[in-house]
Amino acid sequence: MTEQKLQAGYRYQQAFADLSVKKEKAFIPFVMIGDPNAEQSFNIIKALIDAGVDALELGIPFSDPSADGITIQMAALRAIKSDINTDVCIDILAKVREYAPNIPIGLLLYGNLIFARGIDTFYADMAKVGVDSVLIADLPIRESLPFREAAIKHNVAPIFIAPPNANDNTLRDVSSFSKGYTYVLSRAGVTGVDSPVVAQKEISQEESPAHKLINTLNEYNAAPPILGFGISNPQQVKDALDAGASGAISGSAVVKIIETNLNDHKKMLTELTTFVIDMKAATR
Structure with missing residues (x-):
């Protein structure tokens, strides 16, 4: 293993380097592991990879996803009803890593799931199955030290959110602590398919909050x-x-396709593939 591969987030570094050569940016979908069940969840993730995504952002289901809108909340509930827990998610993650050895795999989850397993144990377990990064949706950056230390110990990149209302100190900390990539919020609030700040045409790109935020980062x-x-x-x-931005993450729109096609799994995979192809084309 090379020196580079010992660094947290090395798969992200390689992915961004490869994209730069091709003059492309990243498209990253989010889905909830285990939605609607373990078998179909793995099929969904394989379909996303096969359609050409540049990285994966995956959720571990939690009963109180406070940062998420109704679409992703319902995905978490579907997974929980299918008896999906962290152990099952680890099994699925191991299969995903075996299927796609080089794609960056990020987790977006809630702190209670980590506490329940033990901070060091959680990051050790995720490192074993090839997880590249962990973003904790409800973790204030001022309380992040034990999580960051465990992440770096196990060569997992800690990811932090840069919100549009962040002060300068927060942005300095986010810039210092985030490895792999930085998650930039296009707007405040919960996840969903509302128009992001950058899509409001009355605001020029140079004046948009996202543009200013990214410049500062x-x-x-x-x-x-x-x-x-x-x-x-x-x-x-x-x-x-x-x-x-160096890329875009789409969550609720992807999960909505799953929700809409719960009774037709073949159509679900076809629509997900078409969605990814169209979104990826926009990065070229």
Whole structure:
């Protein structure tokens, strides 16, 4: 293993380097592990990979996902009703890593899931199955030290959120602590498919909060900024990239396709594939 591969987030570094050579940016979908059940969840993740995503952002179901809108809340409940827990998620993650050895795999989850397992044990377990990064949705950065230490110990990249209302000290900390990439919020609030800030055409890209936020992060040498919240169509991907983002994350729009096709799993995979192809095309 090379020196680079001992660094937390090395798969992200390689992915961004490869994208730069191709003059592309990243498209990253989010889905809930275990939604609607373990078998179909793995099929969904394989379909996303096969359709050409640049990285994965995956959730572990939690009973009180306070940062998420109704679409992702319902995905978590479907998974929980299918008896999905952290152990099952680890099994699925191991299969995903075996299927795609090089794709960056990030987790977006809630702190209680980590506490329940024990902080060090959680990160050790995730490292064993090839998880590259962990973003804790409800973790204030001022309380993040034990999580960051455990993450770095096990070569897992800690990811932090840069919200549009962040003060300068917060942005400096986010830039310093985030490895792999930086999650930039296009707007405040919970997840969903509402129009993000960058898509409001009355605001020029140079004046948009996202553009200003990304400029500040770049000044502080932050990891590549990826814009999320409200990204649901190719134009919004283009708007995110125009604002200076290195890529875009789409969650609720992806999960909505799953929700809409619960009774037709084949159609679900077909629609997910088409969605990814269209969104990825917008990054070129």
